[in-house]
Amino acid sequence: MAGGSVARVLVDSPLPQLDQLFDYAVPERFREAARAGVRVRVPLRSGGRIANGWLVELVGTSEYEGRLSELEDVVSEVPLLMPEVWALARAAADRAAGNAGDILRVAIPSRYVRAERAWRAAEPDAGELPARAAPIPGYESGRFEAGIDAGERMSLAADPRPVRLGSGEWVGAWAAILAAAAAHTLAADRSSLIIVPDYRDQEQLQAALADLLDPRRVLRTDARQTGGERFRAFLDATGSDARVIIGNRSTVYAPAARLGLIAMWDDGDGLQNEQLAPGVHPRDAALIRQEQSGAALVFLGHTRSVEVERLVEIGWVHDVPAVKQVKPRVIPTEHQAAPEPGSARIPSSAWRAAQQAIREGPVLVQVARPGHAPLLTCDRCREPARCAACGGALVVPRSGGDPRCVLCGTSASTWKCPVCEGTKLRAATVGASRTAEELGRAFPAARVILSDGERPVLRVGGEPALVVATRGAEPIADGGYRAVLLLDGERMLLRESLRVAEDCLRWWSNAAALASPGSPVYLVGVAGALANALTSWRQAEWASGELASRRALRFPPAVRVASVTAAPALVARALTAAQAAADGVDALGPVPADEGLERAIVRFDYSAGAAVARALRAEMITVSTERRRPVTGRPPKRPSVLRVRFDDPDVP
DNA sequence: AGCACGCCGACT
C-alpha cells in the first residue's frame, strides 16, 4: 500500500469509549481530498449509521486486525484541524478525563460554505510585517522582549493607568502593553494569541493593536461576529502568515503559524471559565500549548490569580516586576455613623472629594450587581442595619436563617435600630439604577451615566459626569476618572464562594486602574487585609497569603480536585479506583445530589493528576459500556452515567 | 447512542 492510504479518524461522539482514533481505508476518489485536518463522514458499525469526524492523520498501515471500512465522504478539502491543535486537544481532554471531540467543538467554529468560498477565492493578503517594534513599556529595558524571544513563562503586573493612543483613543495601559508584546513577536514573523475575558477588553486591545500594526495582521474571533465572519477569521488563521489573533477563551486553541506568544489578560476573571465540557480552563490549555509549542506565555493583570501565584512559587512561571511601581491612590473609608444628608451610602470624606472631582471630569461609582444578597435596613427609618459587634453590614444569608454580619459572621437574631429603636428589618435591594437616582439627587448639576450588565457603556468622555457602573461594566474614561468610589464592597464580599475575596480584590483593582494618576479611589466600608492589599497595591502578596491558607486547608489550587456524580454504587467504585491510582488521593463526601445521585469530590496533588484522570476515565468507560444493568430492584431504564468534572472553579 | 447478535418463552 502507498504511504498515507489509511485515514485515522476521530468520530464525533459523546461516548467515552469512542474517544479514540478509528482507521479507515481511503478510496481512490478521495486520494486528493483526504488530507490531515479535514472534516469527514465515516460509517460506524458496518452498514449502519454515518458519523461525522476529523481526519486526524494519514498513515501507511493500520494496526487494526479487522477489515477497514472506507471513508464515506470528505466534507471539505480545507484542513481545519492543525496537527498541533490536535495534540493540544488530546492533551487538554486527557488532563480533564474528557473527550477530545468536545475540545474540538470549542476550538473549531462551524463551517460556513459562503465564507469558505470567499476565502478560497481571495488572495492571501496579510499586509506587511512591522519593522523593528518599539520597546514594550513599563518593564526593565529588554526584559519582556527577551522573555518572549526565549519562550519564557511570565507573570506581570500591568501599569494601572489609562493611556492615550496615537489615534487619540484612551485604553488601559495593559492593552498597549500586550499590543507592544504582539508587535515585538510579529516583527520576528511569529504569531501571537491574546486571550481576554470579554469583548469590552477586546475593543481596547484592538484599538491598541491598530495603533501599532497593519489591521490585516490582526484577526479577531468573538461571539458578536456572525458565524460566517468567525469562520472566515478562523480560515485566515490557518494560513502561513504570522498573525495576532485576539479573542475570548476559545482563542487559546486557534490555529497559528509559527506561534511565538500566548498572552492572557486577567486570567482570574470568571468569564475565562470554560462552560462547555470538559471545562478546561484556558489557563491550563495555555500551559499545555506553551509546553508543546515552546512559545512564550504571559499572564498579565492588575491582580494575580491564586493559580498563577502557585505557578510562580513553584518556579514554573517567572515574576517579571514592573520597572517603577505606579499605584492608584486608594483611600480606605469606614462607613460613617451619621452620613451626609441626601446620601445614605457615601461617607462624608468621599462625598466631598467626589463633589470636588466632578467639577473637573468624570467620577466613577462602582456598585454591586443586582442579585447579590440584599442589605438589610431598619424597616422604620431605613437606616442600614449594622453588626453590633463590628459595625459590618447585616445581610440575610442566601441559605436562609438569621441575618448575619458580612465581615465577622456574627448572627444577629435580635436587632435594635440605634437611631429609632425599631426592631424590624427590611431587605433593601439597591440596584445600579436606584443608586444612580439617589446620586443624581446628591449631585444635582451632574450628568449621570449608567452602565450595567444589560446596557454596558464602553467609554465616556473627559467632561464632568457621574458614572454609576456595576462591577465589571465600568466604562473607560478619556483621561481617566477624577475620582473613583468603590461603594458596595461589603455587599460584594457576601457572595458565598471560596474565591470571593480574590474576586473582590480584582473588581476593585480593575476599577481603581481607571482613575487618572493621582486621583483618589475610595474603598468604602471595607477594612482588614484585603483592603490593605488594595491600598498598598500588593495583590501578588495577597495571593501568596491566600495560597498559603488554601494549602493549609488542602483546597484548590494548592491541590487539584475532581467532582464525581453518579448513582451511589458507581460513585463508591469510582472513588476506590481514584484512590488506588496514586498516593495521597482523598475524597470529600459523597453527599446526596439531584435525582437520587451522589456527588463526591476527589482531591489529589498535581503529580497524581494524570493517574487520577486515567483511572476516572476508565471508570467512565466501564459505566458507559455496562449500561442498563439491573440495579437490584426495579428496571431503571435510564442509562447510568458517571459525570466527572476536573478543576471546577465553582466547587467546593 | 444505535444496532446486531443471541439465547429463552409463546405462537401460527
Next chain:
DNA sequence: GTCGGCGTGCTC
C-alpha cells in the same frame, strides 16, 4: 418448529 423478547457487546 419459528418469531421476537430485550440483555449484552461493539463500533475501524
